[in-house]
Amino acid sequence: MRERDLPGALTDTGYGVRMARSRTRIWYALAACGIATSCVGTIDDPPGGAPPSSALPPDIADEIERTGCTDFDIGEGPMRRLTATEYANSVQAIFGVDADVSFFAADEHVGPFRFNTEGAVTNAHVGQYMDAAEAIAASAVSAPGVLPDCATGSADAACARELVERLGLRVFRRPLSAGEVDELAALHATGSGFADGARLVVQAMLQSPHFLYVLEHGDAAAASGGLVPLTSYEIAARLALFLWASAPDDELLAAAAADELREPEQVGAQARRMIDDPRAMQQAMRFYFEWLGLDGTDSVTGIDDLVKDAEAYPEFTDTLRASMKNETVTFLRDLHERHGALGEMFTATASFADAELARHYGIAAPASGGFGPVELDPGERSGLLTQATVMSVYGSASQSSPVHRGVFVLERVLCRALPPPPPSVNAQPPEPDPNVPRRAQFEQHRADPACASCHSLIDPVGFGFEAYDGIGRFRTVDGGEPVDDTGEITLDGTPHAFDGAVELSGLLAGSDDARSCFALQWFRYGVARLESPADACGLEAIARGFAESGYDVREVAVLVAKSALFRYRRTPEGE
Amino acid sequence: MPASIRLDRRRFLRMAGAGAAAGAIAPFLPIFESGVSAGGEFPHRHVVFHTGNGTVHDAWRPSGSETSFTLSRILAPLEAFKDRLVICDGLNQRVFDTGPGRPHGRAAAQLLTGFPLTADSDGAAGGMSVDQFIAGELRDRGLARTPFRSMELGAFRVTHEFLFSGPNLPIPQEADPRRAFERFLAGAGGGDGATVDPRIAQRLAERGRVFDVVASQIRGVEGELRGSDRERMQRHLAAIESVQAELAATAMPRGACSVVSPDFGGIGDPRSSAMYPVVAPLHCSVARLALACDQTRVVSIILGTSGNTRLYPTWLGISDEHHDIGHRAGGDSGMREKQIRIEEYHAGLFRDFLTELDSVDEGGPGQSLLDHSIVVWINSLADGGHGMVNLPVVIAGSGGGVLRTGRFMSFGGASHCDLLTSLCHLMGLGDVAKFGDPSFGSGPLSGLA
Secondary structure, X not given: OOOEEOOOHHHOOOOOOOOOOOOOOOOOOOOOOOOOOOOOOEEOOOOOOOOOHHHOOHHHHHHHHHHOOOOOOOOOOOOEEOOHHHHHHHHHHHHOOOOOOOOOOOOOEEOOEEOEOOOOOOHHHHHHHHHHHHHHHHHHOOOOOOOOHXXXXXXOHHHHHHHHHHHHHHHOOOOOOHHHHHHHHHHHXXXXXXXXXXXXXXXXHHOOXXXXXXXXXXXXXHOEOOEEEXXXXXXXXXXXXXXXXXXXXXXXXXXXXXXXXXXXXXXXXXXXXXXXXXXXXXXXXXXXXXXXXXXXXXXXXXXHHOOOOOOOOOOOOHHHHHHHHHHHHHHHHHHHHOOOEHHHHHHOOEEEEOHHHHHHHOOOOOOOOOOEEEEOOOOOOOOHHHOHHHHHHOOOOOOOOHHHHHHHHHHHHOOOOOOOXXXXXXXXXXXXXXXXXXXXXXXXXXXXXXXXXXXXXXXHHHHHHXXXXXXXXXOOEEOOEEOOOEEEEEEOOEEEEEEOHHHHHHHHHOOHHHHHHHHHHHHHHHHOOOOOHHHXXXXXXXXXXXXXXXXXXXXXXXXXXXXXXXXXXXXXOOO | OOOEEEEOHHHHHXXXXXXXXXXXXXXXXXXXXXXXXXXXXXXXXEEEEEEOOOOXXXXXXXXXXXXXXXXXXXXXXXXXXXXXXXXXXXXXXXXXXOOOOOHHHHHHHHHOOOOOOOOOOOOOOOOOOHHHHHHHHHHHOOOOOOOOOOEEEOOOOOOOOOOEOOOOOEOOOEOXXXXXXXXXXXXXXXXXXOOOOHHHHHHHHHHHHHHHHHXXXXXXXXXXXXXXXXXXXXXXXXXXXXXXXXXXXXXXXXXXXXXXXXXXXXXXXXXXXXXXXXXXXXXXXXXHHHHHOOOOOEEEEEOOOOOOOOOOOHHHOOOOXXXXXXXXXXXXXXXXXXXXXXXXXXXXXXXXXXXXXXXXXXXXXXXXXXOOEEEEEEEOOOEOOOEOOOOOEEEEOOOOOOOOOOEEEEEEEEEHHHHHHHHHHHOOOOOOXXXXXXXHOOOOOOOOO
């Protein structure tokens, strides 16, 4: 593998630094804190060369014109297998049946998001798919509207074909070939009656590679410069998975049938329709919780499972925890519903609480009673990052956690890659000591030159949240001393000193680094892969569109859907 | 009583010794034919029992000499099995210091493969795990023709990968013991040992027709794919074919093996922390049943995976999280005590598992299922702070007399890869020179076998 250093990667901006995953073979050069001299990542050179711009289709040329890019290309992505959520939502949309997928093997991750793009299906998976398909099929054949009308009378082979074609279109997200219909109709004929045959057909469809995987070939005849436009059915499938985590609905299938999902404006119009659907809001919430790690990461516990030290935080009850989550969800929903700007996510002081959470925040309970809008103290709170959910998830069991909070901002909010902690060094946080300020306990990181290369970047960001304890309560004194929550962060290439998380959030709200990271995370969510250097031009076009929208948090999904990165695929080597 | 099992020894041996007769029930494989000699010997089994987040070494290490030693506080629950154990000290996971990956992910993926990770991804193992290797060799060499090659169980939420069928090919563990029972044992038992229940036969045929269509579709798709996508599709097809064989084999009634389902009531969410003390012993019971009925000869039970598994041992009166406790046990006496108590608890679970295995009589005194097994209790970390020196390893059972037990051994910092090599040898695969990355191993542990 060829590697090149990206000096100063942590302070780099935009798309230069990638999350490390095996697929792209991007990984970190420095193995251990004890060896490191600087906190840098490494990255592969992009494979192959970009196609000449002259060979590009006209709609991509438009994107190039917008950005001034001369080397437009698209990164390759692996085939994806449906997640448990996508599987269950699809079954619900197609058959009106609630599928139990609780026993499915855990989904993989691509960056912060749940996607299955690497591992192979094992015997255990096959057994799970078989069991799920048998249970769903048994329910589906008695669910209203699943069997065709002809099945009630003298059911014959033609009726079976109608069943296979109609269900197949939805389950495979495209019309079936004649051969596929033949094969499934033959299976139907082995049943002990029409409904029994239908049960077998549904079983086979739900275990089919055409359902379980997103298989994309594109319209090879329209390929140009190694870039292949996806077919309208493939776009419909992508849109449904991206915006709803589900199967295409009637309207998408009709648009696909008319081959009207090829032009950016056509795709954009469908995306706009779809994001007004309640399913899109659910999917947006999944985006936020996965992006921000609020349902857990490999180093912190998610809000639903969060437990705190009962002695340190007797106030952290199940009801308070639920209210915290409710605040975050309601806050983000509200932001989306009113097409709020990304900056507001970092700076808004208008939020939502019930009496218990209001007491936690030191404010009056909402006038409405129950759970309602509140106004937070602008000297203490500023948007999402200072919410109790975020501070609790990124807090230890009995104290604040500057390292987790610093890494959270750098990796999740700013898309900066950090090397993993050194393997053989005990990554043990200092024991909380009521007589010593938390901040002072972490000075070891700065004092030890082996650790300082990374922690001199992480800790000064995390210290900015020292005014919030392990459950997100505001504090002015810690360890018997006034809280010191001053810090430093480099944004858009410029180092900034700040005093507390309110100032830090204000800096993030105005930074291009945070904006392009937000757009980048939506891109990853949209195409189920990490970016590669080849995607730089397309990502730039999305980022510009995001700026033109006034950083509308809701618009970015439409921009991703319209992007050539979403609508095309790169011909893999050897094809 | 959660479970009971009745093994009719004479029938078992009759079947075991009657390979030719069993062959009459083709197309189903004669299940007891190969692993059991005409003399009526019972097969040897390989079991991994993993617990995570490290131990407290000075509360784990026994005192005394190889053959005259006193169990430590953590291992005290194993007193009744003391003369049937080999306690292995001085094994280091040297692989740990190389390659990419985050500490717990690499600790997990490297433990049983003996290879460094190839990328910063939990699934990017460098090779096959030892359980899968042994299972594959037993089958390929005709030493075992059990319905299932291997069995993978995992109490609690799995956040890291331990078991691999090859590089980058993680194998999930079944988290729900009820599902594991249905998959591995529901078809076993009952009947006259020769004919298949017609309802089961019908279901099998139906599944076969469905699988045929799915397999045909996969074959059609596979040719259009390239590279790793194509490989993934080929593996999917292979898995379908393998499951079909498993279903066919489990449909064959096992006249010699009568299985009563354990009591799965009250499991709730088997992945929840609170259910751990219910689910973990049930996994052990299902494993024991599967081994006793010779459904498989290789079992891995992955309990409490290392890392942020959000295991809160509230049933021990401990409200902190296990991973957090592990990290802090080195510097905080309160946390150290909690870590020791969790380890004692796991020692008790292991003892109960050994007791279950020992309750299956396979030929009189000194001939229990435990005696015919090699059961390894291992931890992917030496201590909760990512330490890799002195992994806690306890081997129980003698593998049919291959292993001399009742010993406490220290291997002076040998690579844990050598333990993996020894595990192969103990299962009769003596031609394995080095398991795992050869640059980290030097052969089987000296003096073990």
